[in-house]
Structures are given as structure tokens and as C-alpha cells.
Amino acid sequence: xxxxxxxxxxxxxxxxxxxxxxxxxxxxxxxxxxxxxxxxxxxxxxxxxxxxxxxxxxxxxxxxxxxxxxxxxxxxxxxxxxxxxxxxxxxxxxxxxxxxxxxxxxxxxxxxxxxxxxxxxxxxxxxxxxxxxxxxxxxxxxxxxxxxxx
Numbered sequence: 001x002x003x004x005x006x007x008x009x010x011x012x013x014x015x016x017x018x019x020x021x022x023x024x025x026x027x028x029x030x031x032x033x034x035x036x037x038x039x040x041x042x043x044x045x046x047x048x049x050x051x052x053x054x055x056x057x058x059x060x061x062x063x064x065x066x067x068x069x070x071x072x073x074x075x076x077x078x079x080x081x082x083x084x085x086x087x088x089x090x091x092x093x094x095x096x097x098x099x100x101x102x103x104x105x106x107x108x109x110x111x112x113x114x115x116x117x118x119x120x121x122x123x124x125x126x127x128x129x130x131x132x133x134x135x136x137x138x139x140x141x142x143x144x145x146x147x148x149x150x
Contacts, residue, residue, distance in 0.1 A: 011113065015106035018070055022046075022105070023098045026079055030093070036084050039097075043076035065116050071108035075101045 026039035047069060054067040082097035 007113075011106070011110070014070070015109060018072065018109075019075070019098075019102045019105045022072055022076060023079065023094075023101050026076065027083075027094050027097065030083055031090055036087075037080050039076035039079040039083070039101075040073060043072035046070075046072055063117070068113065068116055070105075071112050072105070074108055075105040078104055 022039060022043060026042050029038045029042075030036065050067065050069045054064075054069060057067050058064055078100040079097040082100055083093045086092040086096060
């Protein structure tokens with residue numbers, strides 16, 4: 001229950017933050033430079049950066065799906081399409097593009113996250129061998145001293 005509760009909370013928080021990060025950065029750049037296609041460029045850079053981070057964590061001994069690469073690119077392409085379609089009205093570009101990203105990015109990421117192994121299960125199945133002793137999980141010693149004379 002704990003993981004499912006927090007999975008939904010973190011999904012919502014990350015959906016909002018990633019949508020905002022993509023839209024604000026790309027729209028800001030497009031409004032001041034007038035160059036379309038920028039959101040897709042940003043999304044590609046963020047995706048490649050996350051692949052590198054995923055590889056680094058994997059090299060440290062974590063499971064391959066420890067880092068989940070968010071699906072930014074399709075939403076960014078929608079944002080660029082909205083910008084191209086509303087070139088004459090920058091407020092429409094922000095409003096329509098923001099709504100498209102805000103609705104599509106969580107959808108793509110939900111599909112992406114459904115394919116990932118349960119992180120809590122993975123944490124107990126693959127404990128890190130380099131943890132210090134005081135952080136190593138131990139089984140609860142229920143009833144161990146029940147018959148003790150002390």
C-alpha cells in the first residue's frame with residue numbers, strides 16, 4: 001500500500017514538474033528567438049541526459065530500470081506543432097501548447113511507468129552490497145527472546 005500511495009503522488013508531482021519544465025523553457029526560447037522546433041530539441045537533450053544518468057547508475061550496480069527515462073519527445077513535438085500552427089498569436093501558442101503538453105506528457109509517462117518493475121520489490125530483491133552495516137536491512141526478530149530466562 002505504501003508504494004502504491006507514493007507512486008501516484010510522485011507520478012503527479014513529476015508530471016507537473018516535467019510538463020512545466022518543458023513548456024516554460026521551450027516557449028521562453030521560442031518567443032524570444034522565433035525558432036520553431038525548440039521544444040523537440042530540449043526534449044531530445046533531456047532524454048539523452050537521462051540515458052547517460054541511467055547508464056551511470058547502472059554502472060554503480062543498480063538495476064537497469066532504477067532510472068526511468070521520461071517520454072518527453074512526443075509531447076514536445078505537439079508543442080512545436082502548436083507553435084507552428086499559432087505563429088501569429090503567441091498567447092495561443094502558450095495556451096494551446098501548454099494544454100497539449102500538460103495532457104499528453106502524463107499519459108505517455110503513465111504508459112512508460114506501467115512497464116517498469118516495482119521499485120520497492122526491486123529494492124528488497126537487490127540490496128546494495130556496499131551499504132554500511134547500520135543501513136543493511138535485517139529481518140525482524142519476532143519472538144526471539146520469548147523463552148529466554150533472562
